[in-house]
Amino acid sequence: MTESMERSERVLVKYPLFKTAVGRVQACFDSHEATAEPDCCPIVGESGSGKTTIISYFASLHPRVDHRWGLEVPVLVAKVPARPTVKSFAETLLYQLGDPLWSRGNTVAKSIRLRELMKRCRVRLLALDEFQHFVDVRQANIPNDVADWLKEQVEEARLAIVVLGLQRCLEVLKQNEQLRRRFGATLRVGAFRWDAKDDRTTYRAFLRAVQEQLPEYGMPCLSEVDMAFRMHYASYGLIGYTMKIIRGAARIARCHPRRQITLRTLAESFAEHVWSERLEDPNPFIDSFDCQAPPITVPSARTCVPRAPAGSSRVRLELHA
Numbered sequence: 001m002t003e004s005m006e007r008s009e010r011v012l013v014k015y016p017l018f019k020t021a022v023g024r025v026q027a028c029f030d031s032h033e034a035t036a037e038p039d040c041c042p043i044v045g046e047s048g049s050g051k052t053t054i055i056s057y058f059a060s061l062h063p064r065v066d067h068r069w070g071l072e073v074p075v076l077v078a079k080v081p082a083r084p085t086v087k088s089f090a091e092t093l094l095y096q097l098g099d100p101l102w103s104r105g106n107t108v109a110k111s112i113r114l115r116e117l118m119k120r121c122r123v124r125l126l127a128l129d130e131f132q133h134f135v136d137v138r139q140a141n142i143p144n145d146v147a148d149w150l151k152e153q154v155e156e157a158r159l160a161i162v163v164l165g166l167q168r169c170l171e172v173l174k175q176n177e178q179l180r181r182r183f184g185a186t187l188r189v190g191a192f193r194w195d196a197k198d199d200r201t202t203y204r205a206f207l208r209a210v211q212e213q214l215p216e217y218g219m220p221c222l223s224e225v226d227m228a229f230r231m232h233y234a235s236y237g238l239i240g241y242t243m244k245i246i247r248g249a250a251r252i253a254r255c256h257p258r259r260q261i262t263l264r265t266l267a268e269s270f271a272e273h274v275w276s277e278r279l280e281d282p283n284p285f286i287d288s289f290d291c292q293a294p295p296i297t298v299p300s301a302r303t304c305v306p307r308a309p310a311g312s313s314r315v316r317l318e319l320h321a
């Protein structure tokens with residue numbers, strides 16, 4: 001993220017679970033070379049719950065350094081490619097390590113180059129985002145050859161690993177005993193629930209922190225109970241939708257000299273960024289919205305996806321905040 005980017009696009013709130021997650025990743029990072037088997041950790045949560053933001057923030061604390069002897073990459077972050085094969089996965093990692101010849105050679109040659117590069121770049125922690133790509137939704141099968149290959153690479157380099165993804169990515173660990181053995185307890189990030197007092201308090205504190213980071217905008221007090229309820233209703237309590245609505249409103253307000261965000265601006269932002277996905281629900285930022293309405297939970301938490309019979313295609317409702 002660049003300095004020149006609008007402040008609303010750069011807002012970062014270190015809410016309690018964010019700090020816990022960063023601490024957990026740091027512990028994995030520190031375990032490299034300090035323990036016989038480095039710590040590994042899965043971080044799972046719905047789309048828009050802030051997983052990528054957590055790992056990006058952590059990586060920014062341990063940036064790449066261009067030394068005279070070469071590039072040091074303490075934290076290697078990569079997104080697992082869709083329907084990964086050993087080839088595509090190795091290429092992704094080589095590319096992220098800056099190998100100009102990332103597509104060159106067969107799988108064995110790539111694996112060898114990757115191990116050498118990881119050693120040379122002194123990689124301590126490998127963070128794999130979008131880990132659910134290992135679980136192909138359509139075929140419901142897991143490419144175990146890729147999982148085995150991954151296990152070999154990290155074992156050889158004695159890396160700590162953090163995997164991040166949707167809940168179903170845990171299937172990969174469940175089905176791969178050797179990989180699973182290396183992983184500690186799962187850290188869950190998710191939507192803040194309105195019906196849980198602690199979550200509600202944290203969500204309101206989150207909104208307060210966002211507002212404090214945007215002093216140049218006038219807006220109603222976001223953390224006030226009714227306003228926070230509207231925001232929660234609009235976003236399911238997911239950070240992704242919450243920020244989409246606030247950033248969208250800031251973009252609209254930027255066109256006005258006083259940069260005023262009103263209920264109407266928020267209603268407009270909600271209509272533009274979220275409403276098309278849930279037309280059956282009222283726009284919570286209109287005056288007549290009932291702030292005593294029952295609180296809302298994320299559809300993925302409400303929706304029970306039936307197991308499809310073998311061979312048939314599966315459809316899973318997933319939101320992208």
Ligand SMILES: Nc1ncnc2c1ncn2[C@@H]1O[C@H](COP(=O)(O)OP(=O)(O)OP(=O)(O)O)[C@@H](O)[C@H]1O
Pocket residue numbers: 011012013014015018045046047048049050051052053054165166239240241243320321
């Ligand atoms: N701590 C935070 N403070 C401010 N904004 C945040 C924070 N965490 C996440 N966001 C914002 O919420 C949005 C979604 O976050 P992010 O992409 O990290 O979610 P995700 O869990 O990785 O989602 P997906 O599973 O779809 O990849 C982003 O626009 C991000 O900037």
Ligand SMILES: [Mg+2]
Pocket residue numbers: 051052053129130
């Ligand atoms: Mg992400």
